[in-house]
Amino acid sequence: MMKKTVSTIILFILIMISITSCSKEVKIDIPGYKEQLVVDGNITTGMPPIVILSKSKDIYSPTSLDAFLSGFVKDASVFVSDGTNEYPLTLLCSNDLPPGTEDLVAGFLGITPEQLSLYNVCAYTSLNSAIWGQVGKNYKLRIQHEGKEYTGSTALLTPVSLDSLWWKEDNKVPGFGYSYGRLTDNGGTWDAYNWEVKRINQINGKPIDSNFKAVFNSAFDDEFFNGKTFDFSYENPLNIDDKEIDKKERGFFKYGDTVVVKFSKIDKGTYDFLFSKMAQSMSNGNPFASPINVKTNLKGGCLGVWAGYSPIYDTLICN
């Protein structure tokens, strides 16, 4: 895909720089730190809204899961409206969960049940299914915290199905391959999509992956193929950093894997957030790009996103 090629170019230039240069750690004054509220909120068709609140940290402050988890904001008032009614969300922390709901909640939060049991993860959500995601609705988020109000809105658009989905064995690594999709884009409108996967083949009676994971450049728009039928391929994001498997197998799906693809239609605000997030991770350290702040679709001076996902689920059997 175009953006994949551009990212490869940037990667290549980075390689060039690293060949011709050397780098060392330096301590340098980075002025201007101000603490900001960070919103990680989403709503998916058929699912409750989930809003995790935290604070941004000074660049030199410790970066660890502990530091992050100790930074949950638990004293905010959070509301979601579907355009007709506004519902308050309640704070739910993993320490207070009713027994048996851990797997479900972990799935909602996008973390593993192990992580959930290790840390006290807190999120604002609602068990009232009236405010769970429905296609065609526009959802407004409103947060009140420390005397300030933050707002955002996202839409759950009509999902688009893939024409087909297949697996192709790689020439050089027998038994392993990438996932491929074919999509016919809607001409005349601007469309954006997001690609997430999880493998559901059972290991020890449990699926390999408990949650969906987005690929590196998961969000794409139809700038280059508006109204066209188009093939594309994606790697396996679930094992790309897995140091326990052979290096050459990383990023591939294995022959026999059963993969569920969550292919979501996303709106402009969600796309801008996801795309700029990917762009930032590519541009950091790249002298050929200007610094990119991740674009938020929230107002009021906070960071983060209020994302809406309208997915179709499709199963790919790798054979």
Next chain:
Amino acid sequence: MHRSFLLILLSLSSFVYTQEKIICTGTVKSNEDGETIIGAKIFLPELSIGAVTNQYGFYSISIPKGAHKIEFTATGKESMSKIVNFQADTTINIELMIPATDMKEVIVNAKKSENVTSANMGQMELQIAEIKKLPAFMGEVDPIKAIQMLPGVSSVSEGSQGFYVRGGGPDQNLVLLDDAVVYNASHLFGFFSVFNSDAVKSVNLTKGGMPANFGGRLSSVLEVNMIEGSKKDFHVRGGLGVISSRLEVDGPLKKDKGSFMISGRRTYVDLLMKAFIPKKSPFHGSSYYFYDLNFKANYQLSERDHIYLSGYFGKDEFKFGNKKDNFFVNMPWQNGLAVLKWTHLFGRKLFMDVVTTYTHYKFAFNTEQDEIQFKSSTSINDIGTKIGFSYFPNNSRHVIKFGVQYTYHIFNPSSISAKQDTVDFITGNSQNLYSHETGLYILDEWNITENFKINAGLRYSTFTHTGKFTRIIKGNISQPDSTIYYKPNQVVAFYHGLEPRLSMRYLLPDKSSLKAGFSYNYQYIHLASLSAVSMPTDIWHPSTDIAKPQKGWQAALGYFKNFLDDMLETSVEVYYKRMDNLIEFKEGSFPTDNINDNTDNLLVFGKGWSYGIEFFIKKTRGKFTGWIGYTLAKTDRKFNDLNEGKVFPAKYDRRHDLSLVANYDINKRWSIGGGFVFASGNTMTLPMSWYMQNQDLLFEYGERNSTRMAPYHRLDLSVTLYDKEFKEKRDPATGEMIQKKKRFRSNWVLSVYNVYSRSNPLFLYIDNEGSFEKGDFQVKVKQVSLFPIIPTITWNFEF
């Protein structure tokens, strides 16, 4: 008081006018090779009047009838004087000699005291001989690197060709090679300049108070003049270096009438790569080379007519392939120039030069990975004509210049295509932007009194952007993009403006001088850069209906004084500069945003200002020569759409910039040179905070350019060993040993770049290490540096 001053002025001029005058014209050349001498001085000491040769070696001076002593001087030449009885208009063509080596004391500096007496401010000239004495990076003598050592001028980044003059951007410098504009004066990612030292005669930088015959840029003019070649006999010059070799041949086309010069240079990294990368390697086929060719020929058609043809072509090609990943990149870029000049003398008072230039620049980036092919390029083609006149009125106190200039630009800021197998991606049609730039100027170099001299000028410039052109108006989700189409030659945008220029000098009784200058400039083309460092990927973009022309003014004041019979030249200059309609990419722009869009839709516009003080001390002669330049400066930018509209420092805002250049001739065979620079670090934008989203680490960048990198400093040294100038030979007639000057001369130059191997910052980035879950995750600021100590050796020869 005022009235009496006027009366004195009037009586002075009437005194001058009452005498009958004749006009003396001619050219000044070097006796050795017949090369014309730029800036040679003609002086009549009894009358205290004089003239200076122009870039064609021509002069014209009006002289009261009678017998007078007339002196001719030029840098590095023996001066010559004669007494002439001027009764009618006369032509005196002079060839000045290179003095015998043991007569160094007679070598004069024609530029002696010129820094004090000239009315021009902020002008600096370097002779190629001076530049060759500086330590050279990787053995490549480079005029631009030498320019970067002057006060008020700073380099963009390590090893780069871009330079900033008094807080202006790298696009604000008009770089001319024999009158043709050079858009990207660099090779190999900017480490080497396109100016091959063998083909260069002199470089002249005007960093403030640009005369009215130059325009189109806000900050400076860098004129690089090519050598013309010897009109007497043939010469071969060359050098073998670590990364490249060069060869130059010149000689007469017809003795004393015309000459030619051809010079080439090529790197050999690709040959080494070919030899060292085995065929089986996935990287086989990766290579890099550049070459350049300079050519110049001139011929004197008659006493009054001279034609010149010069050309340059340089090409770089970078290839990188990784068969394993099915990944190939090819990055060619090229510069080409052609210049045809004709000079003609009407009578004795009016000198005309007609110049036609062609400039071509292209940069391309092509990649192929798996089945996806991606091609992008940017290019410029310019065709221009200039007709300039110099008028030398009877009253020798004036030199009036006027002329017209026209350039037709064809820019292609961005052409992108991509395909996968048979599917072509929609990348929009590549668009050429057509524009016409004109300039009309008049200026007067006027010696009002003995002590007071001005250079006043006015320039009127226009710029017209014409079709065909398609303006894309970006829609949003509900509204698709729309377009406005302009037919061929239909006017899309028209800009024009008056550019007044004034500089003046007042000589003080102690032979020091006070100078002041003001200039107002328009700049109709811009350089849009996405990167933190200057790269060939930067896009040149003309003014359009959206991108308005840059405009700016500069005011400067200086005090100049020489010591020890002009051996030490010193100066202090202060300046303030204001710039409007500067461009930057929008925050968060990405290279792909160019696709299906007009590049200028991605730009934002703002203003900038800079001010500073420059100190300069130069020792011009003796065994030990060199200079110290120090600049204390500040430059800021303000864009409504950047940094929340708040003022921020320019990325090359340098508070302190110090350069020291020294050369010591130990004896006739050994010479050592050194250069030291110290500059405040460039500014950068780094993340001020981090946060998490969906278990990913994200950064929030702080105020633009709020982080300052560590200072830049570097010492370079060089040692030159010349061969013996004479060989001993037995005179067959007398049997005595005699010394004969050798025709074949050579020297070895050992250059050491970055002697103490300082890790100078190129840029900083945030790196993270460890695992988030394991708790050993760390965010670190890393500094990338380019060149450690690099010693190189070069062998040069000539015969």
